[in-house]
Amino acid sequence: MRRLRRRLGRIGLHLAAALILAYTLLPFVWAVATSFKAGSALFDTALIPAAPRWDNYLEVFREQPFGLNIVNSVLVAAGTVAISLALGLTAAHALGRVAFRGRSLLLVTVLGVSMFPQVAVLSGLFELIRWLGLYNTLPALILSYLIFTLPFTVWVLTTFVRALPVQIEEAAMIDGASSWTVLTRVFLPLLAPAMVTTGLLAFIAAWNEFLFALTFTLTDDRRTVPVAIALISGASAFEMPWGRIMAASVTVTVPLIALVLVFQRRIVAGLTAGAVKG
Amino acid sequence: MVRRASAAAARRREAALFVVPLLAALAAVAGWPLARTIWLSFTDATLTGGDHDFIGLANYAFLLEDPDWWRAVRNTLVFAAISVALETALGLAIALVLDAQIRLRGVLRAAVLVPWAIPTVVSAQLWAWMLHDQYGVINEVLLAFGLMDAPRAWLADRTLAMASVIAVDVWKTTPFMVLLLLAALQTVPRELHEAAMVDGAGAIRRFLVVTLPAIRPALLVAVIFRTLDALRIFDLIYVMVGNASATATMAVYARQHMVDFQDTGYGSAASTVLFAVIALAAALFIRLGRITAPPAAR
Numbered sequence: 001m002r003r004l005r006r007r008l009g010r011i012g013l014h015l016a017a018a019l020i021l022a023y024t025l026l027p028f029v030w031a032v033a034t035s036f037k038a039g040s041a042l043f044d045t046a047l048i049p050a051a052p053r054w055d056n057y058l059e060v061f062r063e064q065p066f067g068l069n070i071v072n073s074v075l076v077a078a079g080t081v082a083i084s085l086a087l088g089l090t091a092a093h094a095l096g097r098v099a100f101r102g103r104s105l106l107l108v109t110v111l112g113v114s115m116f117p118q119v120a121v122l123s124g125l126f127e128l129i130r131w132l133g134l135y136n137t138l139p140a141l142i143l144s145y146l147i148f149t150l151p152f153t154v155w156v157l158t159t160f161v162r163a164l165p166v167q168i169e170e171a172a173m174i175d176g177a178s179s180w181t182v183l184t185r186v187f188l189p190l191l192a193p194a195m196v197t198t199g200l201l202a203f204i205a206a207w208n209e210f211l212f213a214l215t216f217t218l219t220d221d222r223r224t225v226p227v228a229i230a231l232i233s234g235a236s237a238f239e240m241p242w243g244r245i246m247a248a249s250v251t252v253t254v255p256l257i258a259l260v261l262v263f264q265r266r267i268v269a270g271l272t273a274g275a276v277k278g
Numbered sequence: 279m280v281r282r283a284s285a286a287a288a289r290r291r292e293a294a295l296f297v298v299p300l301l302a303a304l305a306a307v308a309g310w311p312l313a314r315t316i317w318l319s320f321t322d323a324t325l326t327g328g329d330h331d332f333i334g335l336a337n338y339a340f341l342l343e344d345p346d347w348w349r350a351v352r353n354t355l356v357f358a359a360i361s362v363a364l365e366t367a368l369g370l371a372i373a374l375v376l377d378a379q380i381r382l383r384g385v386l387r388a389a390v391l392v393p394w395a396i397p398t399v400v401s402a403q404l405w406a407w408m409l410h411d412q413y414g415v416i417n418e419v420l421l422a423f424g425l426m427d428a429p430r431a432w433l434a435d436r437t438l439a440m441a442s443v444i445a446v447d448v449w450k451t452t453p454f455m456v457l458l459l460l461a462a463l464q465t466v467p468r469e470l471h472e473a474a475m476v477d478g479a480g481a482i483r484r485f486l487v488v489t490l491p492a493i494r495p496a497l498l499v500a501v502i503f504r505t506l507d508a509l510r511i512f513d514l515i516y517v518m519v520g521n522a523s524a525t526a527t528m529a530v531y532a533r534q535h536m537v538d539f540q541d542t543g544y545g546s547a548a549s550t551v552l553f554a555v556i557a558l559a560a561a562l563f564i565r566l567g568r569i570t571a572p573p574a575a576r
Contacts, residue, residue: 024389031404043413091300098293113308117510119529120553123546124311147307179292208397210513226399249400260395272461
């Protein structure tokens with residue numbers, strides 16, 4: 001009886017595992033399948049296209065500046081990561097180590113900023129960006145993306161700084177090293193893995209952002225990937241070029257999935273750093 | 279002794295210096311724009327810029343009278359409550375399966391990361407295509423299995439549209455729940471389970487008495503962050519169904535008035551209210567859970 005129940009339990013567990021696999025993976029598999037279907041084959045529900053064709057992929061790059069959109073996204077995401085890490089690292093070192101007045105207030109403020117609804121700063125940012133003459137430029141996006149990358153960069157890096165043994169920097173201090181030297185020569189190498197993690201998370205967040213990119217850019221050649229994909233349209237509202245939309249989606253998502261899978265341990269560590277330790 | 283004290287003081291001064299760039303950046307991209315948005319909500323400003331006048335609470339008065347706004351408020355609350363509840367339940371279930379001794383555990387964990395890695399706009403388009411009323415694979419499959427007798431317009435039908443966007447949000451964000459809960463589950467000592475088993479506790483009892491109390495803090499953090507995130511939902515809904523009033527949330531409503539109708543003052547009033555709602559919820563949660571956990575990337 002007990003063995004039977006145990007067996008049934010195992011079977012149920014494996015069934016659940018199979019369901020989870022189908023639930024998480026099938027939608028994207030369907031996107032890939034659709035992207036290789038052209039013409040009337042698009043309306044065929046075969047999971048594996050009978051005659052796979054590249055047409056959609058060629059069209060995406062021919063009919064619109066999608067290559068440029070990808071370059072824009074890479075530049076914006078890289079710029080955002082660089083600035084967030086530079087500001088986050090200097091601040092995290094101080095926040096994680098030195099007990100100065102107002103430190104907890106500062107940490108709570110940073111936490112608060114991360115909860116801002118993006119739309120709450122939209123009109124204020126729009127004004128600022130126009131005043132700086134940055135409307136319809138990539139720096140406008142880098143500037144605005146700091147609002148959501150800075151808070152978690154600072155938080156995660158601070159968590160990592162606190163986890164490092166104090167003795168290391170004390171030794172350096174006794175040897176007469178300045179704070180700047182300690183930061184760049186001692187902390188930087190030790191924090192490299194943490195920086196890879198936070199950098200990746202910031203990159204993904206910036207790569208995926210939609211609202212600011214939609215609002216602060218105007219012309220097709222300045223659009224980032226998410227906006228370009230959201231705005232692909234056909235000759236009429238009833239003729240959405242689904243094959244092309246899926247081809248564009250697959251093109252930008254496959255590298256992202258690969259990146260996430262390669263760095264999955266680091267990403268999970270970053271996402272849960274502190275959220276669990278509290 | 280004196281030298282050490284002054285060295286510590288010097289370090290504190292230096293620390294303050296290291297924090298200044300961060301503070302300046304946050305003030306520029308968050309503090310100042312937020313203050314301006316709140317100020318603009320008391321004016322008749324338009325998107326094209328130019329002069330604007332202080333009009334007191336007029337925008338807020340209009341807001342109170344607009345049935346579409348109240349609909350947006352209701353949509354936001356319904357969306358947040360149902361999606362977070364479903365994500366938590368499903369996330370916990372998946373985390374428990376992943377925590378069990380099972381073959382291909384690594385593959386499963388990697389698979390769970392996939393919806394998280396897919397950009398929101400891509401998931402929105404992908405599901406809009408799968409839910410297409412004429413050619414969508416969801417209709418096709420449900421019809422083939424005899425679960426429906428006629429195809430449905432998942433995104434055009436007013437009642438189905440909300441259910442559809444919630445389902446897509448659940449698919450996209452459950453992985454985040456799973457990761458947080460799995461990390462917590464892995465910290466539960468095995469001995470506790472074994473002790474409970476020796477005492478003759480069944481699986482359900484062990485879950486309630488051993489597992490749940492142990493992961494409660496992580497569960498709370500996950501629910502709080504997901505709720506605050508769900509309250510500000512914009513992109514998924516905007517890309518899947520546009521500004522349609524059946525699903526428009528407060529963020530969608532605010533952007534529509536601010537950008538499409540160019541009524542910056544009025545849109546700012548709507549966003550200010552959304553900001554206040556989220557700030558209130560955050561304050562409440564932090565007090566309730568007595569936690570200051572870091573924000574995680576969405």
